[in-house]
Amino acid sequence: MLNGIWLGMILIGFVFAAVNGRMNEFTAAVFDGAKSGVTVSFGLISVLVFWLGIMRIAEDADLLKKISRVLGPVVSFLFPDVPKGHPAIGYILSNMSANLLGLGNAATPMGIKAMQELQTLNPDKETATPAMCTLLALNTASITLIPATLIAIRLNYGSADPAAIVGTTLAATAVATLAAIAADRLCRRLTLLRRPPGPPPAIRAGTASATGSATLPHSSVKG
Amino acid sequence: MVTFIPLYAFSRKVPVYESFVEGAKDGFGTAIAIIPHLVGMLVAISVFRASGALDFLMGFVSPLVQSLGIPAEVLPLGLLRPLTGTGSLAYTTDLIRVHGPDSLIGMIASTIQGSTDTTLYVLTVYFGAVGIRNGRYALKVGLFSDVVGFIAAIAVCLLVFG
Numbered sequence: 001m002l003n004g005i006w007l008g009m010i011l012i013g014f015v016f017a018a019v020n021g022r023m024n025e026f027t028a029a030v031f032d033g034a035k036s037g038v039t040v041s042f043g044l045i046s047v048l049v050f051w052l053g054i055m056r057i058a059e060d061a062d063l064l065k066k067i068s069r070v071l072g073p074v075v076s077f078l079f080p081d082v083p084k085g086h087p088a089i090g091y092i093l094s095n096m097s098a099n100l101l102g103l104g105n106a107a108t109p110m111g112i113k114a115m116q117e118l119q120t121l122n123p124d125k126e127t128a129t130p131a132m133c134t135l136l137a138l139n140t141a142s143i144t145l146i147p148a149t150l151i152a153i154r155l156n157y158g159s160a161d162p163a164a165i166v167g168t169t170l171a172a173t174a175v176a177t178l179a180a181i182a183a184d185r186l187c188r189r190l191t192l193l194r195r196p197p198g199p200p201p202a203i204r205a206g207t208a209s210a211t212g213s214a215t216l217p218h219s220s221v222k223g
Numbered sequence: 224m225v226t227f228i229p230l231y232a233f234s235r236k237v238p239v240y241e242s243f244v245e246g247a248k249d250g251f252g253t254a255i256a257i258i259p260h261l262v263g264m265l266v267a268i269s270v271f272r273a274s275g276a277l278d279f280l281m282g283f284v285s286p287l288v289q290s291l292g293i294p295a296e297v298l299p300l301g302l303l304r305p306l307t308g309t310g311s312l313a314y315t316t317d318l319i320r321v322h323g324p325d326s327l328i329g330m331i332a333s334t335i336q337g338s339t340d341t342t343l344y345v346l347t348v349y350f351g352a353v354g355i356r357n358g359r360y361a362l363k364v365g366l367f368s369d370v371v372g373f374i375a376a377i378a379v380c381l382l383v384f385g
Binding site for chain 2 (some may be wrong): 005006009010012014015016017020022025027028029030032033034037038041042043045047048049050051052053054055056057058059060061062063104108109111112113115116118119123125127128130132133135136137139140141142150152154157158159160161162164165167168169170171173175176177179180183184187191200206
């Protein structure tokens with residue numbers, strides 16, 4: 001599906017650029033995109049280096065194990081196939097708390113670290129496990145630093161009540177997160193059903209769930 | 224967090240500075256590993272926008288939405304938000320600048336921007352960091368929750384500010 005979307009966007013972009021006579025813009029856009037890809041990655045370096053350092057301290061102080069014990073039930077419900085006490089649990093928890101607190105740039109390194117830990121449980125290193133999909137679902141629907149950024153922008157343009165959006169944002173986020181968890185559960189069930197009984201997850205399941213047409217689902221917004 | 228963790232660790236006899244440096248070493252490599260994935264993604268997105276394909280898609284959808292009492296100006300956000308964090312933030316800022324932060328459009332845009340994360344970016348970074356090629360249903364789930372969040376954001380704003 002990702003392959004299809006990626007190729008589709010480039011092809012559609014090329015066709016439109018040709019029709020609209022925007023070939024120059026098209027070429028410029030290629031280099032712009034490449035440039036921002038590198039810039040964004042470099043922007044991440046400082047954040048990653050710092051937070052992973054802090055997290056290592058937490059790990060060495062057994063903090064992650066402690067947090068895991070308290071919030072364990074929530075995580076074991078969401079991630080049934082990660083063994084209790086596995087390091088991944090601690091990072092998943094840190095990632096979730098950072099998201100909840102709106103520390104978007106702390107959430108990313110924890111999320112990456114959690115992914116790396118989940119990868120150690122993955123028999124097929126190139127295919128995502130259900131646990132990885134759940135972690136992504138939680139993160140894509142999550143609140144980020146943006147409310148703080150947005151409040152600043154609103155203040156900047158003279159809003160009477162810059163924080164007025166906090167409530168609506170929370171409501172929308174809650175709905176999106178619940179939808180993500182529900183959809184993730186459903187997909188997980190479907191892949192389990194498609195698989196012949198055998199060892200637990202991460203056998204290349206029915207590819208029907210991994211491939212699909214490159215149509216953007218926004219068409220479903222229409223009704 | 225920045226002060227509590229080292230303090231707590233120090234009280235438990237952890238060599239905090241050595242620990243910090245040890246953990247920080249992983250950071251650089253991880254960021255570098257993400258570069259090819261991000262470049263690939265951001266090129267596709269920026270090409271799609273610059274060619275006018277995004278505007279064309281919007282032209283299709285806006286009459287439908289106008290009839291529901293939803294301002295069409297916020298629609299591009301629905302497409303931009305899952306694709307590009309900076310792009311959608313720029314668009315939101317522009318809407319706030321033009322229509323005012325306390326207008327319905329300003330409120331809806333702020334709410335959409337704040338209520339989900341950039342799905343494609345998160346997917347690219349997380350899977351890229353561990354070399355996953357086949358993401359199975361992760362992208363579908365992420366985009367589905369984006370659509371739900373988008374609709375919820377508009378609905379909540381119409382209820383509260385409409």
